[in-house]
Amino acid sequence: MPFIEEFPPAPPGSRPAKRLSETPHVHPTATIRRSELGGWTDIGPQCSVSESSIGDYSYLAGQVSMVWTDMGKFCSIAAQTRINPGNHPTWRVTQHHATYRRIQYGFDTVEDADFFRWRSDHRCAIGHDVWIGHGVTVIAGRKIGIGAVIGSGAVVTRDIPPYAIAVGVPARVVKFRFPPDVVEKLLATQWWDWDRATLEERFKDLLDLEGFLRKYGDTPAPHSAPAPTPE
Numbered sequence: 001m002p003f004i005e006e007f008p009p010a011p012p013g014s015r016p017a018k019r020l021s022e023t024p025h026v027h028p029t030a031t032i033r034r035s036e037l038g039g040w041t042d043i044g045p046q047c048s049v050s051e052s053s054i055g056d057y058s059y060l061a062g063q064v065s066m067v068w069t070d071m072g073k074f075c076s077i078a079a080q081t082r083i084n085p086g087n088h089p090t091w092r093v094t095q096h097h098a099t100y101r102r103i104q105y106g107f108d109t110v111e112d113a114d115f116f117r118w119r120s121d122h123r124c125a126i127g128h129d130v131w132i133g134h135g136v137t138v139i140a141g142r143k144i145g146i147g148a149v150i151g152s153g154a155v156v157t158r159d160i161p162p163y164a165i166a167v168g169v170p171a172r173v174v175k176f177r178f179p180p181d182v183v184e185k186l187l188a189t190q191w192w193d194w195d196r197a198t199l200e201e202r203f204k205d206l207l208d209l210e211g212f213l214r215k216y217g218d219t220p221a222p223h224s225a226p227a228p229t230p231e
């Protein structure tokens, strides 16, 4: 059986390992509209990001769509995830989008601004260090807490607390990554806000929970959380 190293074959030296930087890395097939991207962010192929913000170090794998969403730092978003798919006006005689995308159907010379305002008022919020598995849908207006995990294929219809692991349709919390005292300590450290020099210096501490808590676990609880978290 033939072994294929890589197809199509890359000319020697033409494909260096990906290096991210303070400048967001956006795949040429991705589209970004009216959004803020932090440093070290990575937006994969065929992603669509609209009227959203994405914190430092967060990445979207391929074919992720997000609209009206505020995402924290260090988030890992797997392929084919959809965050905030638009709701239709179910209360109207017809819920078809011709009722608000009026121009393209020749029904009006302006779109339905009130309807779009209603949609944009229902922003999603994803905390720091959230891992969203393959093919997840996060319904409009939902909030996912810091450190949470969403299992592949889930539909998030309710807010998810910090460090929870939620799976299924609708997504239900099945367990937590850590016991409550550890969660409290991790939240208090706010390590995701460390500046680059501190992160480089303490990078290896992020690999060892017990050592990390010994070193930084006595940080007093913050008065206010700077990132989007469930209310």
Ligand SMILES: CC(C)(COP(=O)(O)OP(=O)(O)OC[C@H]1O[C@@H](n2cnc3c(N)ncnc32)[C@H](O)[C@@H]1OP(=O)(O)O)[C@@H](O)C(=O)NCCC(=O)NCCS
Binding pocket: 076, 077, 078, 079, 132, 133, 134, 135, 149, 150, 151, 152, 153, 154, 165, 166, 167, 168, 174
């Ligand atoms: C959520 C996840 C991290 C949980 O992993 P885990 O901690 O090893 O959890 P377990 O396998 O012990 O599962 C716990 C329970 O949740 C269920 N479960 C786990 N993942 C599930 C999923 N995606 N959908 C539905 N149920 C799921 C398990 O069946 C189990 O239920 P049970 O106790 O009734 O048997 C993992 O299952 C998952 O979905 N990973 C996502 C992988 C992915 O999409 N990667 C994309 C590239 S980044």
